Amino acid sequence: MAQTFTMEDLKERLQARQHKMTPQRQTVLQIFLEHPGEHLSAEDVHSILRENKSEIGLATVYRSLELLSDLGILQKMEFGDGCSRYEVNTTNPSEHHHHHLICTNCGKVIEFEDDLMDDLEADIEKKMGFHVENHQVKFYGVCKECQQA
Incomplete structure (x- = not known):
């Protein structure tokens, strides 16, 4: 958090x-x-x-x-x-930060707190021998308000 x-x-x-x-x-x-x-x-x-x-x-x-x-x-x-x-x-170096949802219509940026990347990072480390220190995830789409307009 x-x-x-x-x-x-x-x-x-x-x-x-x-x-x-x-x-x-x-x-x-x-x-x-x-x-x-x-x-x-x-x-x-x-x-x-x-x-x-x-x-x-x-x-x-x-x-x-x-x-x-x-x-x-x-x-x-x-x-x-x-x-x-x-x-x-x-960000705390031992935790990952929030991710961003970006509306391609109005440009609004919404923060998304859930971190669903832990399993992927573990898989990358296991398969590739690459230690992930941090990551950024951005999702592009249309926000709720723009969809309703």
């Missing part, structure tokens, strides 16, 4: 990787704490910052998101539309 993080938790994770919590990084991370469960693009983050009268530019947002993603603090996801989206990386 995913856990909830505070700004102090995220600051400790950043410092453990020899990076400082700059005011810009803190502001960007605060956006994710205020929008739990949302998959935000750099443009989404920048738009929220502008609404909040922040002076942080789009290039700084991109740099911050890339660094935080490279450090494993944010998880970067691609949903096939050419736009990277991010969320706080809540």
Whole structure:
């Protein structure tokens, strides 16, 4: 199960990787704490910052998101539309994270918690000698709302 993080938790994770919590990084991370469960693009983050009268530019947002993603603090996801989206990386290395259901009609992303991949991973390890450390599963289809429309 995913856990909830505070700004102090995220600051400790950043410092453990020899990076400082700059005011810009803190502001960007605060956006994710205020929008739990949302998959935000750099443009989404920048738009929220502008609404909040922040002076942080789009290039700084991109740099911050890339660094935080490279450090494993944010998880970067691609949903096939050419736009990277991010969320706080809540994965425990001993557990797998949630998966995503992506509506090909409206673009909505729904998180799916059940992990049905354990047997497949064990089979891969047994047959191929390959130890799976993590995985991502994305299901593409049409959401309930779009089907009803």
